[in-house]
Amino acid sequence: MTKTSPSTPALTRLIWPLRMTRAAMMAEGVTRAFWPVWTIAMLALALFAFGFGAAAPPLAVLITLGVIAVALAVAMVRAFKIFRMPSRAEALARLDATLPGRPISALLDQPAIGADDPGAQDVWAAHLRQMAARTQNAQAPAPDMRLSRQDPFALRYIAATAFVMALAFGTLGRVSDIGETVGIGPGAAAASGPSWEAWIEPPLYTGLPSLYLNEILAERFEVPQGARMTFRTYGEPGSIGIVTDIGDLPADPADPAVQTIVIERAGDFTVTGPMGRSWAISVLADQPPMIALEGELLGEPPGQMQLSFTAQDDYGVQSGTAHIRLDAARATRRFGLAIAPEPREALVLDLPMPFRGERTDFTEVLVEDLSQHPLANLPVSLVLTVTDAAGQIGTVSYEIPRLPGRRFFDPLANALIEMRRDILWSRENATRAAQLLRAMTWNPEAGLDEGVYLQIRSAIRRLESAVDTLSPETRDQVAEILWNAAMELEIGDLDDALDRLRQAQERLSEAMRQGASDEEIAQLMQELREAMDDYMQQLAENAEPGEDRPEQDGERMEMSMADLDEMMRQIEELMQQGRMAEAQEMLDALQQMLENMQVTQGGEGGDGPRSPGQQAMEGLQDTLRDQQDLADDAFRELQDRLNPGRPQQGQQQGQQQGQQPGQQQGQQDGQGQGENGQPQGEGEGGENGEGMSLAERQEALRRLLEDQQGRLPGAGTDAGDEALRQLDRAGRAMEEAEGRLENDDIAGALDSQSEALEALREGMTELGRALAEAQAGEDPGQGQAEGNMAPSRQLQDPLGRQAGNSGSFGSDEAMADRQEAFRRSRELLDELRRRSAEQDRPEVERDYLRRLLDQF
Template sequence: MRHLRLPVRLTRIGMLAENAVRCFWPLWTIGFLCLAPLMMGWQDILPLEVVWAFAGIGGVAFVAALIWGQRRFHMPTTTEALARVDAAMPGRPIAAVADVQAIGASDPASIAVWQAHVARMAERTKSARAIEPDLRIADRDPYGLRFIAVLFFVTALLFGSFLRVASVGDIVTGPSAAVASGPIWEGWVEPPAYTGRPSLYLNDIPEGPLQVPAGSKVTLRVYGEDGGLSLIEDVSGRGEEAIPLADGQQQFDIVYSGTLTLDGENGRRWLVTALADEPPFVTLTEPITADAMGEMSQPFRATDDYGIESGTATIELDLAAVDRVYGLTTDPDPIDPLVLDLPMPFTGDRSEFDAFLVENLSEHPLANLPVTLQLEVTDAAGQTATTAAEPLILPGRRFFQPFARAVIEQRRDLMWSRDNARRVGQILRAISHRPDDIFTSETMYLRLRTIIRRIDNTMPVGMDDEAEAEIVTALWDLAIQLEDGRLADARERLRRAQERLEEAMRNGASDAEIAELMQELREATNDYMRMLAEQAEPGDGTDQADNSENGMEMSMSDLQAMMDRIEELMQEGRMAEAQALMEELNRLMENMRVTQGEGGDGPPMPGEQSMQDLAETLRDQQDLSDDAFRDLQEGFNQGQQGQQGQQQGQQPGQQQGQQGQGQQDGQQGPGGQQDGQQGQPGQGGQLGEDGQGSGSDQGSLTERQQALRQELQRQRDGLPNLPGEAGEAARGSLDRAEGAMEGAEEALRGGDLAEAIDRQAEALDALRNGMRELGQAMAEAQTGETGQNGEQGEAAGRAVPGQRDPLGRETGNTGQMGSDQNMLGGMDINRRAAELLDEIRRRSAEQERPEVERDYLRRLLGQF
């Protein structure tokens, strides 16, 4: 059977390899273990006795392994290979074909069966394949000695040379043989490790130019007599004198470009170029940015020819740029520069990268103060690069609640200088004079009084580092509680409204109770959304919605639609569906984030620009109110200083007694009622005729207030004609805000800062109410437009639940109002619609018309 020759032959070769590996693996293991040290040149370093002992042990082990392998080696035969191929096939067809019939040889039927069986087996032999040898010897080498030997040999190949094995002949033939064969040399150039470049073997590099990094180490090893070769080089700075190379090793570093010459038999000459390490480079790529919580982000770029090792950012106070007013007038306590580690890439190339320095330094003494930022990077060679000192305001957390901002300002003054401790205590007493108007909980007031007592206790003995750190931390925690407490209170109110509504669902409340609870839920939702919006800075990117697959966008009109649907389901008695929708609303409110921006891809809603302008006016009015408060505060401080000058003759014990008496009153300053008298504006002559404090450098407060009032009037006149009661309420709130601004303007002109601040507070409240009502009117307008155009998933012609016509009637099953016919002929439809809307607005504003008619006109405006 010729088709069996190739599988059997290949199987026999595999069996030969299998037997050789199993019998001679100790032989090549010992060979690798003996050859690796010779290739590494150990024979040139170790004593001669050790080399001879190693050679003897290695030779004996090699011969023993050879004899052991020969005694166990067996040359496989063709029969054995054929039997292995046959055993791999089912039924052993090869043996079956070679068999003869033992019984039934005279029976024709039995003979026929046997012949059929032999034919079937002969056909099966055609599928014979060569059998792979089993080269695994883990059972014979359980400790993996063969792998250790291979590892040693591969290491010798990488870092050694076969030429070193030839030096063993010196041991056998003696020194005369080495002299007869002439000197032998080897050389390597090892660049600095940080470059990542491989070592160069000089024996493989021909004469000519050779470029290597500066600082590379040259190693030359010569085997032979003294004077066989001499070294001439000017790259290390040692001079160009010829240095005879003895039997041994010569090392030096390449510092300069020059020549490297091995003079003598088989010598070479290279023109070496030392590639200098370029210094690193770092720069700020964009201005610093920060979010509302004070987390700053400073992008930068760093480059180096081999890679940046480390970097730092140094932030130092820019004292010349500080506005030295109020608590900053005193000389500051020493503030050490703030040093931050720059982020470095964990993986990848560090030769060029862009990164961001992200930190939150809101609690640092330099927060919100002018500083200089300087970046410094260092490469592996120790070279550094720095950026120019960049002046900036170190970002800190933004506080929107006025009292929280005042507490943070006093905290900053205390960290600026401990000499401000008395002043900080007095101001904290002054701003907490009427706690009911400021604090939402008694806990906050008690925390403030505790801080004031701690400050007073440090006065007689002075404030140390531990006391300052404790007071500063307490002020920060109080400011955070004041700032975040408003949002937490709004969220708690929303939660209570949801719980009351869920309880009403379970108990089967009446329609009147349902309407009352739904109104409470709507008001709590509006307040919560307004708080979220106040804490969201426009365009800062901190409150942008997630772009993940699970993210979704909802407008205020969508929330209103969900609450309307809940109320409708409850009135219909479908409590289970209302409960499910209520849980969905609660989940949405928990994950709510307020976003500000373009508002999507659709057209902008009427009033969005007005909301942005009013928000800007609100911020400007808040800044103006803060400036007025600072002027009042400055007048208070100067009056206090004048009184202290008059009382310099008093004894310290008397002053402390007066302070202790003032502290017994929970709402009075250090001097009891005298503090209020000292803080009255005008006593120290600090206010001019226009109401501007002497410390103000931003223009007349009166003129700024007048400009804000005129701007608000322009914005009020430019408001869109939003329908519904919310639109009218928004206009009324803006009217009240304008009146309050006018009162503040008159108070500033008369020099009464306290009255001006009160009127400005009324203007701020009216502006916030106007913005909230304007947003509600915009949401109602969007809801009406959505119901007409069939957006938000409503199919065309499908009735929206609860939708009514202008007369208050149900719209029916179709949900359509009006006619599809063109009843205007060839007139301009848009112009005619605008004229009709203007006429309806004019008539709805006429108070002499009956209330029924004006109510009808308002419903028309609400629908169209």
Template sequence: MEHRSEADTALKRLGWVLGLTRVGILAERVTRAFWPLWSLVFLVLAALMMGVQDELPLEAVWTLAALAVLGALVALVAGMRGFAVPTRADALARLDATLPGRPIQALMDHPAIGERDAGSRAIWQAHQARMAERTRAARPVEPDLRVSRLDPFGLRYIAVLALAVAVLFGSVARVGSVAEMAPGSGAALAAGPTWEGWIEPPGYTGRPALYLNDLEPGTLELPEGSRVLMRLYGEVGALSVAETVSGRIGEVPSASEPEQDFIIAQSGNLEVLGPGGRVWRIDMIADAAPKIVINGSAEVSGRGEMTLPFAAEDDYGINGGTAVIALDLGAVDRRYGLAMPPESRPVVTVPLPLPITGDRAAFEEVLIEDFSKHPWAHLPVTVTLSVEDDAGNVGQALPEALLLPARRFFDPLAAAVVELRRDLLWSRENARRVAQLMRAISHRPEDGAFKKETDYLRMRTILRRLEAYSTRGLDAEHRDEIAEALWDLALKLEEGDLGSALERLQRAQERLSEAMKNGASDAEIAQLMQELREATEDYMRELARRNQQDGEEGEEQQLSENSMQMTQDDLQRMMDRIQELMEQGRMAEAQQALEELQRMMENMRVTQGQGQQSPGEQAMEGLAETLREQQGLSDEAFRELQEQFNPNAQSGQSQENQGYSGGDGRGEAHDGTGQGRGEGEEGTAQGQQPGQGELEDRQRALREELNRQMGNLPGQGTPEGDAAREALGRADEAMEGAEDALREDDLAEAIDRQAEAMEALREGMRNLGEAMAQQERQGQQGTAENQGNAQDPLGRSAGNRGPSGTDEGLLQGEDVYRQARRLLDEIRRRAGESARPEAERNYLERLLDRF
């Protein structure tokens, strides 16, 4: 029996392990048998802690209570039927299953045969010794508490979550209130009546809620609109609420109602009458109306956007605001097109901008809107700003009387077109007058009123449409259509065709001159001045490119008596001087300086050294040629459109309105020959109108040429070069649209798409010019760094002078005196600057004394 004693000893050593394993099995069986019961208990307890019984009717509470008790009994009975207390054998089997070879079962076994054989006994003892050794590694088995197979919908987790929410946001004290609902229960009466109360200020105030049971009697300062919630428990009538803060009239609920809810609308008293009652004095903090003021004058940007600064404040925060613009009809100068009674138009209402982040209790903002296309542009209006807070209070600023800021047109013809558009929008009764004025303006286009034939053609097209609509009665839709066409024409006249650098420069100079004459604002002057600077830079680059091209062709470049050589710095100083005079209000001197700049630019020739054209210059030249060809196609499409509107007109009778055959020996024939015909010349082609197939083919060829040029465009990888490619891609799409429109004989659509293509071409050329300028600056910087060996004995760079001992690079003729005069003026200027060191000024004065 020695081997049995070893087995019993090994099993005794497993006592605590077996005990813990048995407890784990018990937890498993309890969890699996009674999880519906404890889930139901958790849900009921969570509902009671959240006060559901206080919100539902008494009948509903008892019905739910009966269902909960019934469900609990069912769950309990089902759990008891499936529950069995684990035995020691269950624990041994569970533990033995976790050990290799089931050693515990081996220790409890007996040999079936050979028990009397000494050899067999020895083998059996050795086997049990090994099994006993394996039991030393036994550890308590962890219980498996998973019941997902029994609860596939996770109802137990919902119950646990509900209980957690109730613990955080509910109250255990509320569970006892369900006992007071029992019929004939005297527990509540024995404990006496009780009450609870809360005060919730409006959310926009940011103040916390107050629990009245924690507040001692006294004075409370509360915002207007605070909500008071009172609950009375116990016998009805034992407690009541008396208040004078709500200002309620009419049908008021009883003071002894178990639950009372009202809003603080005035100062007064709040009192709970009865056992444990209290009284508070409520001082209401009135919600003040917001305030808003206009804290600056309205201004207009160069693009026509109105900027109106304002400041607003409120005790808590502003929720929104609007600006209302109304026509001040009494202040309008009722003359010309405004003499007619205006058509009724609603006031203009725009939302005010609010801070995106930060406090809205006090802030300053700027209203930015563009009213350039509105019929009231530049007319007297009243602007009224108003703001509203979260409580619904509205604050309003005093109406501001002003002329509605909008874009100004400095070109006289563009300004006239805009005025005609305003008259048409003022009243449709002005249609006849507008048509007469348009006829008068376009009567003799050869006198120079129109700088471009296309502008004249556009005006005549608009005129015919206006007259056609007027004969049938001009309605609002057609009026707006004509007004939009007039606006586009005015923009075209004002901004001009910027395809040519010289034309853009002249346009910028004319607009700046007109702005100075008409008293433009500082912002408008600054923008026009910037346009002049950019146009001048473009013109200088174009002159440099053309002069270099002329030099390659072997043409000799001569300077006439009136020609001058100017550097970019000279032009920059002159424009800085013009802007300085304008800022000082010396418009007459600024106008004179601008005229002098114009004369210099007309006489200026820029000379460049001989050399090959760079890829960028070749690309610019090719794009310029493409732009000119596209402009020519657009002009021909306009002429064909005009003659479609007036098929009986004789071609070529107006110098600014050439027909298909050119007329009077001017222009190109539309038949593809390119030969103009005089008015006395006859031929089979005269009077023929070719179809749009020819224009379509030329448009397609031009688009293919643009695609070829895009493939050789320099500057790839740079922001400017990528922007140029993107703009040229838009031009390609617009050309394709024009080609499709020509194929469908839709000339109006083709002209619009051709205009888009030209604008995209100009943008691409500007971006390409910027890319070339950037590369040139980088190249000059690198060249300057590598010219350290080209220095004179004093260590100064030789610059662009010729070799020492030669006359190469020196000024010749009267240029010597002009350069000497410029140097002398520069010395005088520097000598008069007191900020320079005294030694330098003494040296400059000695130079002046000597020369």
């Protein structure tokens, strides 16, 4: 092959791509050769734009200018030595390298042999036509402007950033200060006449902008106290002066042309000489911060202290503390408190500050558990202190009659806590406390736990082992032992449900006698409800379905769980009204009824066979519960994917605790069978779906719902037809969720599952209405028997409300009368709001949380 001239006619169409390629190569060469030049130039401009020429001594400015000039000269010489204009052949080779098969080189070639062979000439012509076709798509390659090898420290980026900052915040006009600084003699400054400029910089913590005095046209203005004024003169020294009483002038300034004044008081500021001006300056004093207790110091059961406070400051509070000291003068000085207390340092707690937003006016809540502190349940003095950025302090004091702490309602536990309080009050009470503890353990109760007994004996030995005075270390050890023993007595682990129920009732009775607060009463009522639920669960598990029971003589009382809840509500109302005697009588009656209770299972042996309507309603309740569990599992899997490192243990424990009653109930219901012989509570999509994927569980639930629709009673009525339509909508939503789960779209599946849950609830509501219409005219008492005493399988919505027989939430229970439900509702909504506001959570999870908030 031989090369032809570059002027081949086939290459005429490559003129513009070739020119663009050559221009790109030229840009690459200029960038690689001249980048040090403009880097040095931008750094120099940024340096002098920020006032280096005016602030630095003339000698330093001259040296800096010399270094810059030498660096620019070296960079220019290097650039011209490196840079070389690219040739046309080089551009043609660069363009040819971007095309497949290098067609441009082929077009420039000629065959070395076969010139007289017509066949070879035809083959060569066909080859040239193919290469020419490839050149039709030729495009100039983008220039390679990377300089990472030439500039490994990215100096060009530093220079560009400094130059942009100078443009945005500096004054390029100040570069002209170089001439005045390096000028010898009067020079240009003398020619242009003397001048001055001044600016005021407020303290940084105020967040206020600087003021340029030359641009202030008003005769009066206001600045914060402590602001710094800088006054600079240009031209002949002494031609311009200042007269002011806003602050002390520097006696011997380092530079006579620059004077700095700290504004401490209001006054006049006058510039004398050419361009003279005068201003009246007012000083805005920095006010000290203020703090106040918001409401009362509250106790949050079981033993937390809740302190709400409001703080204010004109520029923002920096920090705050709460000092708590014993107020022995207001304590009840009897028994172990009759002697003088030992000196004890104040308890210091840091007050919480807002993480975001302004700190000029805010309200925060401090929550601390001080149950084990020696000051718990004693009168104290509270001192709240806040500090601002200027170091000013604001303080306020309060007398607190009782520092909130844990209260013990078990008599023996209360006695142990009293002995603990006495030895922490003063170590002189050690002998008295040991004697009383010996008296407690001389003839212990038969039910006293052996571990508690041994702990008390250990405390006695430590108290009596002190020869002269109890050491602080031994005192703290005894206090820890007595606390653990009291806690085990108060909330110890009880295996027997009836004993736990009796203990909860006794603690509630003791709290009523001691005049406990409403919060403590509410907590004990909740513990009583939980103990009653456990006891009812044990009764239900021990009751055998269909067993023969002897006829009982006389009357017997039949109650349902709703009746028991109503009694609990009445007891709580009586306590809130202060009618403790009546509440105690009703509590005793409730205890007697619970201990004499006899429970039968629903089935052939109790109330007789269940009606088809009841079976259908229970089946839909199972489906609703399983669908809710599936949605919860899908949401947890979404969280695991989005937050792989989030903690799991606490949530798993909560899930196990929350699913255990449902699993046990499902086992009980599984003992009976429906009309088609399928075990109740063991549907395809129920709790026996272990090992199945989310999509498979969703498909099983959809098929189970279709089977339940075929056996749904109430067809032909308006309510029954509406129930079928709602269940059809639920089935379609389940099918959409199934498809999205198969496509791994969990966020979309959660939306479909939420729609399915809503449709299921509405369908159950309409089914309940249809059943009620069908049963109109029947005996309202029919179907009420002892079997109702079994623990209900009613579902609960996130607000704590239970589903009624019609499937609608909150229909069978007065929500306004349940303080505990309101508390749970508030906690749930607060948690949803907190999580939705966390910016580090993925957006898809925050969208789901916001949709949950929209539903409530």
